[in-house]
Amino acid sequence: AQSVSQHNHHVILSEAASLELGCNYSYGGTVNLFWYVQYPGQHLQLLLKYFSGDPLVKGIKGFEAEFIKSKFSFNLRKPSVQWSDTAEYFCAVNAMDSSYKLIFGSGTRLLVRP
Amino acid sequence: SAVISQKPSRDICQRGTSLTIQCQVDSQVTMMFWYRQQPGQSLTLIATANQGSEATYESGFVIDKFPISRPNLTFSTLTVSNMSPEDSSIYLCSVDGEGPFLSFGSGTQLSVL
Numbered sequence: 001a002q003s004v005s006q007h008n009h010h011v012i013l014s015e016a017a018s019l020e021l022g023c024n025y026s027y028g029g030t031v032n033l034f035w036y037v038q039y040p041g042q043h044l045q046l047l048l049k050y051f052s053g054d055p056l057v058k059g060i061k062g063f064e065a066e067f068i069k070s071k072f073s074f075n076l077r078k079p080s081v082q083w084s085d086t087a088e089y090f091c092a093v094n095a096m097d098s099s100y101k102l103i104f105g106s107g108t109r110l111l112v113r114p
Numbered sequence: 115s116a117v118i119s120q121k122p123s124r125d126i127c128q129r130g131t132s133l134t135i136q137c138q139v140d141s142q143v144t145m146m147f148w149y150r151q152q153p154g155q156s157l158t159l160i161a162t163a164n165q166g167s168e169a170t171y172e173s174g175f176v177i178d179k180f181p182i183s184r185p186n187l188t189f190s191t192l193t194v195s196n197m198s199p200e201d202s203s204i205y206l207c208s209v210d211g212e213g214p215f216l217s218f219g220s221g222t223q224l225s226v227l
Binding site (some may be wrong): 032036042043044045046049070090094101102103104105106108 | 134155156157158159162206210211215217218219220221
C-alpha cells in the first residue's frame with residue numbers, strides 16, 4: 001500500500017533561518033506529488049505540485065521542492081522563513097493510476113519565532 | 115480553482131445522533147472526495163462521491179456509518195451516523211482542481227460528547 005512519511009513532526013525556527021522538511025513516499029509507479037499548507041484557523045491550501053519535467057518545483061511564497069526519484073523523496077525548502085510561515089505542512093502523493101486520490105503524510109508543524 | 119463551501123463549520127453533537135455535512139462547489143466538478151482529519155493526525159480519505167452512483171469507500175469506512183449523497187455535479191453530503199466520541203474530527207470536502215490536484219473546503223469540526 002502507498003504511504004507517505006514526514007519525519008519532522010514539529011520544527012521550530014527563528015526568522016531568516018533556512019527550512020527543509022522531509023517527505024518520503026512508498027510507491028513504485030508514477031506519482032504526482034504535492035505540498036499543502038494549513039495556516040492557523042484556515043483551510044488547506046496547495047503550496048506546490050510536481051507532475052513531470054523539472055524535478056525542482058517552485059511554489060508560492062518562496063517555497064520550492066525537489067523530487068528525487070531514486071530516493072522517493074520530495075523535500076520542501078525555503079531559504080529564509082518568516083513568522084507568517086508558521087503553519088502545518090502536509091506532503092501528499094497521488095498514484096497516477098488511482099484517479100485523484102491523495103495519500104497524506106502526518107504533517108509537520110512549523111513554528112517560526114520572530 | 116473552485117470555491118468550496120461546507121456547512122456547518124462546527125458542531126457539538128451527542129453520542130448516538132447523526133450529523134449531515136453539506137459541501138457546495140461554485141462550479142461543476144467531476145470528482146468530489148470526503149476526508150477526515152482526526153485530532154493530531156493527518157488526512158484520511160473516507161470516500162469518493164460519485165455523481166449518479168454509490169460512493170466508493172476506502173478500507174475501514176462503510177456506507178452505513180458514513181452515507182454519502184451526490185445528487186449533482188456541484189453538491190454532496192456526508193452523514194456521520196450513530197456518532198461516538200471517536201468520530202470527533204474535522205471532516206473535509208475536496209474537489210478536483212485545475213489539474214490532478216485537490217482543492218479543499220474549510221472543513222467541519224465535529225465534537226461528539
